[in-house]
Every structure is written in C-alpha cells, then in structure tokens.
Amino acid sequence: MNIAAVAEHLGIHPQTAYTYAQQGIIPGFRLGAGPRPRWRFYLSAIDAAMTDAQDPWALPSKRR
Secondary structure, eight states, X not given: XXXXXXXXHHTSOHHHHHHXXXXXXSOOEEESOSSXXXXXXXXXXXXXXXXXXXXXXXXXXXXX
16 A cells, blocks of 8 residues: 555545654555655554554563
8 A cells, every 4th residue: 555545544644644654653664765765555564553452551662
C-alpha cells in the first residue's frame, strides 16, 4: 500500500500518516533514496500494530 491508501484506511490525513511512518508509529519501509523516498506498507502489519495492546506496566527500553 502507498501512503494515500494507508491514510484512507486509518481515516487520517496523508501528512499524518507520513509523520507516523517516519516516527515508527505505523510500520512501513522506504523505497529509494534521496529527498523524496516512497513509502510502502503492508496492510496486515498496520492492522496488527494498531490493535496490539501495550502493556501499561512495561518499563521503557531505557530503564530495562
């Protein structure tokens, strides 16, 4: 999937999806190099990332 399809699937603006991808909030990978690499996503990975429950008692990685 491309960034526009991911944004539509999640119901967010494409720029927000792009920011989330850069921050690692949604899993994706970049194709190419340079100033404007293209992002690609797997729908199954995005759905899994959005439904995974976070353990509220887990320590941040810095404190483990």
